[in-house]
Amino acid sequence: MNIGGDITIKEALEIVNPVFIDLRSPHEFSRGSIPGSINIPLFNDEEREIIGLIYKKDRDKARMKGLSFIVPKLHDYVGKIKKIGQEKTPVLYCWRGGMRSKSVQALLESLEIPSYRLKGGYKSYRRFILDRLNSYKLNKPVYVLNGLTGTGKTEVLHLLQKKGCPVIDLEKLACHRGSLFGHLGITEQRCQKDFEALLWNHLEKHKSAPYLLIEGEGKRIGSVYQPEFLYKAIREGNHILLKAPLENRIARILKEYTPTSPEEIKKVENSILLLKKYLGSDTVEELLSLLKDEKYDELVSRLCSQYYDRLYSESRKEKNKYVLIVDSSNSAKAAEEIYDYLLKTIIEPAPAGKY
Numbered sequence: 289m290n291i292g293g294d295i296t297i298k299e300a301l302e303i304v305n306p307v308f309i310d311l312r313s314p315h316e317f318s319r320g321s322i323p324g325s326i327n328i329p330l331f332n333d334e335e336r337e338i339i340g341l342i343y344k345k346d347r348d349k350a351r352m353k354g355l356s357f358i359v360p361k362l363h364d365y366v367g368k369i370k371k372i373g374q375e376k377t378p379v380l381y382c383w384r385g386g387m388r389s390k391s392v393q394a395l396l397e398s399l400e401i402p403s404y405r406l407k408g409g410y411k412s413y414r415r416f417i418l419d420r421l422n423s424y425k426l427n428k429p430v431y432v433l434n435g436l437t438g439t440g441k442t443e444v445l446h447l448l449q450k451k452g453c454p455v456i457d458l459e460k461l462a463c464h465r466g467s468l469f470g471h472l473g474i475t476e477q478r479c480q481k482d483f484e485a486l487l488w489n490h491l492e493k494h495k496s497a498p499y500l501l502i503e504g505e506g507k508r509i510g511s512v513y514q515p516e517f518l519y520k521a522i523r524e525g526n527h528i529l530l531k532a533p534l535e536n537r538i539a540r541i542l543k544e545y546t547p548t549s550p551e552e553i554k555k556v557e558n559s560i561l562l563l564k565k566y567l568g569s570d571t572v573e574e575l576l577s578l579l580k581d582e583k584y585d586e587l588v589s590r591l592c593s594q595y596y597d598r599l600y601s602e603s604r605k606e607k608n609k610y611v612l613i614v615d616s617s618n619s620a621k622a623a624e625e626i627y628d629y630l631l632k633t634i635i636e637p638a639p640a641g642k643y
Contacts, residue, residue, distance in 0.1 A: 295404045297416045300379050303404070307376035309369060311388045312410070320481030322381070322413050323489055328368055330388050331357055362395075370401050378403040385409035417485050421515045424491065429499040430521045431611075431630065435530030437596040438537025440616045441503050444530060447623035453630065454497035461486045464510025483512040498634055527609070528626060530616035538588045546584055553579065567594060 300306060308325035310317050313336040317327040331339060335357045343350035358365070369378055369392075378396075382388035385408045393405045406412065433441045442459060449455040463478040478486075494500060504527070507519050514522075532540075547553040560575050567575075571594065578587040612629050616622040 293404065294385075294407045295379070296407050297413045300404065300406055303377055303379070305376050306379050306404075307372055308379050308381060308406075309372070309403075310410070311380060311382045311392055316383065318479070320414065320479055320485075321410065323482070323485050325381075326372065328365065330365075330382075330392065366395065366399065366401070369396065369403070370399075373401055373403065379406055380404065381406035381409045381413070383409050384411050413485075414481060417481075417488050420488055421484060421517075424515070424517050426491075426500075426517055426521045428497065430525035431499060431501045432504045432522050432525040432527050433502070433530060433626075434504040434527050434610075435532075435616065436537065437592060438541045439530040439532045440540055440619045440622065441530055443540075443619045444616060444623045444626065445501065445503055447619060448501055448627060451623070451627050453501050453627065454494040454499065455501045456487070456490045456494070458487075458503060458505050458509055458514070461490070462509040462512045464512070477510050478512060480512050484515070487515070487518070499630070501630075526611045528612045528614065528629075529610045530614055530622060532615065532617045534589065534592065536617045537592060538585060541588050541592075542584055545588075563595060566599075 295303075300308070308322045310321050310325045310327045311330045312327070313329050313331055313333045314327060315333045316336075317329070321327070331354065335354075339350050339354050339357075342353050372378060378401075380389045380393055380396075380403055385406055389405050389409060393403055396403045408415075433445055435441050442457070445455055445457060449457075461478065462483055463476065500521075502522060502525075504522060505514065507514055545556075547556050556579055557576060560572055560579065563575070564572050575587060575590060578584075578590070611633075612626065614622045614625050
């Protein structure tokens with residue numbers, strides 16, 4: 289394969305040390321991209337809109353307008369790609385592998401700067417991801433961490449990951465903690481396209497692992513949805529329950545969620561207001577009063593007892609049998625107990641539904 293030619297996404301993913309360069313506008317890039325790609329837009333959002341309006345009436349005029357935008361910044365633009373290409377192999381892509389990627393590759397070729405161009409652009413990559421996820425067969429045991437809010441599921445999951453366990457952190461991939469307040473402290477949630485792309489990457493990373501370790505999640509995590517095969521695997525997986533006293537859970541939640549700015553307090557207030565249909569107006573007013581008075585311990589205690597714990601119980605009407613129940617008051621000890629169990633189970637499988 290000669291550097292400078294067109295390649296498929298399958299070929300691109302097999303390149304040693306590639307760097308995907310997304311030539312689309314920042315807005316296009318924000319709506320989905322190849323993980324790890326660098327956005328070096330040929331046109332900014334405003335320029336792209338102007339060209340698009342002209343293109344509908346006169347294609348030649350649109351091309352000339354585009355050229356007028358590009359020429360003043362051409363030196364810096366090429367310099368960025370050249371610098372990146374000194375250490376990695378550039379793979380250029382736009383939306384459909386059309387004029388933007390063709391023109392940039394032709395320019396780089398004339399300057400003897402090696403690069404590939406992705407056939408079909410981002411659209412071909414998106415089709416590749418959907419095809420793989422829609423036909424995916426998860427042929428390995430899945431161990432699922434369950435527990436009430438504040439039992440440290442994510443913390444324990446990360447400790448197990450540090451021990452070398454094959455972990456997929458769905459909340460991290462979604463940029464959301466999977467609850468009503470799961471967006472707090474997070475600037476921007478992941479879009480569905482990026483979530484699916486990152487999920488595919490993690491599945492590929494662990495394709496040779498003997499099992500997967502994952503946190504129990506609903507079909508929807510924030511604004512994104514799990515593929516059906518994974519949601520089914522979680523429902524039917526080997527469930528591990530984490531338990532901790534309420535005081536311990538409150539301390540964890542406060543450490544993770546305590547608002548530190550007026551903007552975050554407003555987000556908490558808006559989330560509490562959404563609870564009216566579950567808790568009633570009087571209870572919500574009481575919770576808002578606790579928030580205003582900064583009585584966070586009592587606020588969290590009431591949210592746990594009156595909302596989270598009840599919601600968790602109702603969502604598990606058909607209780608799973610747990611293969612292991614662990615006290616997670618101390619996350620490190622909980623992770624060690626689960627790790628020992630997994631090692632023993634891999635060598636000498638235990639019957640499901642032990643507890």
